[in-house]
Amino acid sequence: MKMELIQPFINAADAVLAQGLQCSMSIGNLSMEAEAYRRKGIAALIWVTGDIEGRIILDLDPETAVRVASKFAGTELPETDSLVRETVFELANQVIGNAVTVLNNEGFHFRVHPPVLHTSDDGPKSSEDTEALVICFETGIGEVFMNIALRYGQSHRSEHAAAVGQ
Amino acid sequence: MEQFVPVKRSKDGQPVRYLVVDDSVFARKNLARMIETFGGQLCGEAGDGMSAITEYDRTNPDIVLMDITMPQMEGIEAAEKIVQKHPEARVVMVSSVGYQENIVAALQRGARHFVQKPVKPEVLYEVIKYVMGDDGTVANSATAGV
Numbered sequence: 001m002k003m004e005l006i007q008p009f010i011n012a013a014d015a016v017l018a019q020g021l022q023c024s025m026s027i028g029n030l031s032m033e034a035e036a037y038r039r040k041g042i043a044a045l046i047w048v049t050g051d052i053e054g055r056i057i058l059d060l061d062p063e064t065a066v067r068v069a070s071k072f073a074g075t076e077l078p079e080t081d082s083l084v085r086e087t088v089f090e091l092a093n094q095v096i097g098n099a100v101t102v103l104n105n106e107g108f109h110f111r112v113h114p115p116v117l118h119t120s121d122d123g124p125k126s127s128e129d130t131e132a133l134v135i136c137f138e139t140g141i142g143e144v145f146m147n148i149a150l151r152y153g154q155s156h157r158s159e160h161a162a163a164v165g166q
Numbered sequence: 167m168e169q170f171v172p173v174k175r176s177k178d179g180q181p182v183r184y185l186v187v188d189d190s191v192f193a194r195k196n197l198a199r200m201i202e203t204f205g206g207q208l209c210g211e212a213g214d215g216m217s218a219i220t221e222y223d224r225t226n227p228d229i230v231l232m233d234i235t236m237p238q239m240e241g242i243e244a245a246e247k248i249v250q251k252h253p254e255a256r257v258v259m260v261s262s263v264g265y266q267e268n269i270v271a272a273l274q275r276g277a278r279h280f281v282q283k284p285v286k287p288e289v290l291y292e293v294i295k296y297v298m299g300d301d302g303t304v305a306n307s308a309t310a311g312v
Contacts, residue, residue: 016284019284019286020284069192074199089192090190090196095262096262098282101263101282104263114235114237
């Protein structure tokens, strides 16, 4: 997986989380995963299709999700509050929207699908040409995980193959 | 959250009335809190473009804050339909997807401005003042409430 595809997502997550949470943040563990992704808690999954295709998962353990949602809401929320899930969804939307903006302005065209709740314990498995990168953002109120599995879309691969073949 | 000097309507000194359109409850609540700090009044909410058109007709807001990616009807199409029917409508697009084509499409189809998420209150406040233009006035704290 090319770093040029990943970096905008890391930058966007860094910016969105730092602004929203108003606390210090650092990028912790970064790992490649060949096996299926193990969900940590409340996870929003967003698919992208087009010049770039794959999926991104934003995942927070339940306690961190409640703390993050409470911070945004400006009041203590119970774990059962639907706003907790909504917050994770909107954060995922913002991170991916910001990254897509950068990639789109660089000439990549693709569609972002609405977030869905990722409920299974395992994520979609990585494949031969779609390794998953897991990044842990250590915020002052807990860890936020982002799992990215992206590859160039069929149209981009065909163009690349044609260029190489010339 | 930071408090801003209230923006009022020039014609009657009443708070600016906002319609907030976003499929995310979280995003709507977040914008509603910001509106409160601007001294504004939330007059309606909608979770998709179709409902936004109905809500506009019902509430006749001063400003619409409209997301782009939504179910049923996307924000740019809804903005266009609202402006076609109400040329005076002030629609501000608020979206995390802020690439050039999207912004140009929104402005060409009737939106007055674009704000990228995550929304910074100070940025939205300036946009509101700009979009209200002469129809809005920033109430001086010394004279506010007089």
